[in-house]
Amino acid sequence: DDTILELRDVTRTFRISQGMFRQKATLTAVAGVSLKVKRGEVYALVGESGSGKSTLAKMLLGLLPPSSGEILIDGTPIAATDRIAVARRIQPIFQDPYSSLNPRKSISQLIALPLVVHGIGTSAERQKKVAEMLDVVGLPRRLLDASPSQLSGGQRQRVAIARALVMKPEVVICDEPTSALDVSVQAQILNLLLELKKELGLTYFFISHNLAVVEHLADRVAVMYLGRFVEERTRAGLFAQPRHPYTRALLESVLTPDPDLGVPDTHLGATFPNPLTPVAGCAFHPRCPSALEICRVAPPPVAQQPDGWATCHLAQAASSPAPQPAH
Numbered sequence: 001d002d003t004i005l006e007l008r009d010v011t012r013t014f015r016i017s018q019g020m021f022r023q024k025a026t027l028t029a030v031a032g033v034s035l036k037v038k039r040g041e042v043y044a045l046v047g048e049s050g051s052g053k054s055t056l057a058k059m060l061l062g063l064l065p066p067s068s069g070e071i072l073i074d075g076t077p078i079a080a081t082d083r084i085a086v087a088r089r090i091q092p093i094f095q096d097p098y099s100s101l102n103p104r105k106s107i108s109q110l111i112a113l114p115l116v117v118h119g120i121g122t123s124a125e126r127q128k129k130v131a132e133m134l135d136v137v138g139l140p141r142r143l144l145d146a147s148p149s150q151l152s153g154g155q156r157q158r159v160a161i162a163r164a165l166v167m168k169p170e171v172v173i174c175d176e177p178t179s180a181l182d183v184s185v186q187a188q189i190l191n192l193l194l195e196l197k198k199e200l201g202l203t204y205f206f207i208s209h210n211l212a213v214v215e216h217l218a219d220r221v222a223v224m225y226l227g228r229f230v231e232e233r234t235r236a237g238l239f240a241q242p243r244h245p246y247t248r249a250l251l252e253s254v255l256t257p258d259p260d261l262g263v264p265d266t267h268l269g270a271t272f273p274n275p276l277t278p279v280a281g282c283a284f285h286p287r288c289p290s291a292l293e294i295c296r297v298a299p300p301p302v303a304q305q306p307d308g309w310a311t312c313h314l315a316q317a318a319s320s321p322a323p324q325p326a327h
């Protein structure tokens with residue numbers, strides 16, 4: 001089996017207080033997600049902000065336990081794996097290198113941090129390793145003693161990548177790694193990530209709200225809506241013939257003049273639904289341009305596709321042409 005990362009029916013709920021009387025309510029951030037990421041693959045996860053992507057990322061990193069279900073790395077449950085072993089296998093690259101890099105540390109200290117935290121190597125060994133990592137991510141060694149404020153946004157993201165890779169992980173969780181960068185720099189960083197993947201044999205779990213970014217590098221794509229996966233396909237299949245109306249809406253938003261400015265315009269109405277208000281039937285039906293009567297009452301079945309699946313009443317007949325949105 002070439003599966004390196006697996007989720008089995010993973011759910012994460014939060015108890016929160018809301019309203020003027022601080023009533024307790026349960027927020028289901030991730031609802032029954034199962035997936036398998038293959039070794040060497042770029043597995044992309046796409047959805048609007050609030051869909052549960054970041055909660056999923058925290059669970060993959062072992063920073064947040066699932067409420068139920070299991071996460072396995074190389075066949076071993078993360079819950080049963082000690083912190084160093086998890087850190088050696090999975091490392092994150094986050095969205096905003098401005099906030100994830102401590103401004104009072106030098107570049108050298110920042111890259112060495114995971115080694116220090118986990119007590120790996122002597123000080124001299126760590127310094128050698130850090131200098132090598134600068135070469136790997138294409139930063140000049142003269143920046144070793146610089147502070148993050150002296151670096152450009154792209155250079156800071158290279159530091160964040162060096163810090164993730166210094167542990168020699170097998171899997172890298174990339175959570176919106178280029179969203180905070182200028183468009184021209186985004187392409188450089190994405191190309192660097194692809195080169196490093198090839199060179200170091202990495203597997204990427206790549207989280208983004210931007211399908212244009214995902215189209216550049218994903219092997220497979222999962223689309224998440226209100227805590228659930230609604231479609232999982234190969235990149236080619238998803239972009240050629242999306243089966244879920246939500247995926248189609250996201251794809252249309254890629255075609256708007258500037259998809260990188262904030263939340264994509266999905267033509268689905270401005271308001272993302274309140275995740276605390278349960279919706280009967282298909283959770284997407286209040287926004288779905290193709291909704292049928294049955295969608296208001298019955299949860300959609302999983303419709304298998306030749307290259308994946310989608311959960312939609314309309315996607316059930318794989319051979320029928322994808323229905324067009326009504327608007």
Ligand code: SF4
Pocket residue numbers: 244245246282283284285288289290291292295300311312313314315
């Ligand atoms: Fe739209 Fe119905 Fe499909 Fe849900 S099941 S996405 S409401 S067509």
Ligand code: MG
Pocket residue numbers: 049050053054
């Ligand atoms: Mg997020």
